[in-house]
Amino acid sequence: MKTENKELINKIFSDSKIVDYAHFINSCLYDKQFGYYNNSSISRDFITSPITHESFGKIFCKQLQEVWDYYQNPRQFVIVEVGGNEGKLKKDILESASRNKKFFNSIVYLNIDRIYGDDLLNVDFKSNYGCIISNEFFDALPFNRFIKLEGEIKKLFIEFKEDNLTEINKKVENFNFLNKEIISKIPDGSKIEIIENIDLICAKLSSFFNNCIMITIDYGFNDxxxxxxxxxNGFVRCYSKHSMNKNILENVGNKDITCDVNFNLLNKYLSMSGFIEIGNTSQEKFLIKNGFKKLFDEAPENEKRGLISLVNPEGLGGFNVYFHEKPDLKFQPTCLQN
Ligand SMILES: C[S@@+](CC[C@H](N)C(=O)[O-])C[C@H]1O[C@@H](n2cnc3c(N)ncnc32)[C@H](O)[C@@H]1O
Known part of the structure; x- marks a missing residue:
């Protein structure tokens, strides 16, 4: 075991020598002293769309203005961004919005991110009209892991014994995330990840607004x-120094741990919290239908590569863009129309 991880490992197992994956991942990513996101000596492995090019924020702003128009230009329009990290998307959206003074003056923008000590579940406020947006937020949330063995779903745990980390499993009494029909079709030996507190997270998001549109951009699957x-090995990926592997139990604390978002499950919990699914598209189509070509044509030559990567269907362009609305289903985003 690498010596630099010992302090983190001791901390993770200080109360119990057996912990579940969510507890373990939570510490690996977000421990205030040793977590990946709080360790300034680790170079970041993720290059997200807002970091790739400011056009992403400009186009997002156009989409938000369409929502503001749909609500008939309310005097106060709250944009809640969850997991906005250091605020790059916020900066680009506000810069672009400032061209329309009435829209700009109505915006209250909250970037809720753990790096500022805000845990989403502890944030309380309420507004009438607005939007909840996120880019690569749900894939960064700690998750629990399960395995199907001999027809039964077992929960996976990590045991710290004799200086080693090993995976063990225990029977689950009540696994109600997936219905029986789906479970019956999952092949034996498959691992399944479920975002920790997915029900509470969706309920919390819903509690922020009386009327809102939620726009979620992330990688994952809906099939x-x-x-x-x-x-x-499930849908887990770990990134360290730009190389990828699937072993969470190695090089603890020094790598990003992420997981494909199961949009079917996310949609189920959003729906239970009052959100109605409007539809979804790919990031490529979302950007192109919202004016990407004009920005591309106007961009200097040295920025075109970055712009192309935003729409590359093999990369960022292949991400899912989901639209939800509460309390009714009336909004028809232009980008979802033919
Ligand atoms: C992969 S990063 C994406 C950052 C940014 N949205 C972007 O596109 O560049 C995920 C972000 O989610 C934040 N995060 C994770 N769990 C959170 C929680 N429970 N509440 C608020 N922020 C959280 C992390 O701190 C991190 O900044």
Missing amino acids: WNKLFFKNP
Whole structure:
């Protein structure tokens, strides 16, 4: 075991020598002293769309203005960004919004991110009209892991014993995240990840607004068949120094841990919290339908590569963009129309 991780490992297992994955990942990513997101000596492995090019924020702003128009230009329009990190998307959106003074003056922008000590579940406020937006937020949330063994779902835990980390499993009494039909189709030996507190997170988001549109951008899948392929390692990925592997238990604290978002499950919990799904598209189509070509044509030559990567269907362009609304289903985003 690498010596630089010992303090973090001792901290993770200080109360119990057996912990679940959510507890373990939570500390690996967000521990205030040793977590990946709080350790300034680790170079970041993720390059997200807002970091890639400011056009992403400009186009997002156009989409938000469409929502503001849909609500008939309310005097106060709250944009809640969850997991906005250091605020790059916020900066680009506000810069672009400042061209329309009435829109700009109505905006209250909250970037809720753990790096500022705000845990989403502890934030309380309420507004009448607005938007909840996120880019690569749900894939960064700690998750628990389960395995299907001999037809039964077991929960996976990590045991710290004799200076080693090993995975063990225990029977789950009540696994109600997936229905029986889906569970029956999952091949034996498959691992399944479930975002910790997904129900509370969706309920919290819903509590912020009386009327809102939620726009979620992330990688993941919305086809149950993906779960039905035997997946001995699940949908986890770890990134360290730009190389990827699937072993969470190695090089603890020094790497990003992420997981494909199961949009079917997310949609289920959003729906239970009062959000109605409007539809979804790819990031490529979302950007192109909202004016990407004009920005591309006007961009200096040295920025075109970055812009192309925003729409590349093999990369960022292949991300899912989901639209939800509460309390009714009336909004028709232009980018979802033919
Ligand atoms: C992969 S980063 C994405 C950052 C940014 N949205 C972007 O696109 O560049 C995920 C972000 O989610 C934040 N985060 C994770 N869990 C959170 C929580 N429970 N509440 C608020 N922020 C959280 C992390 O601190 C991190 O900044």
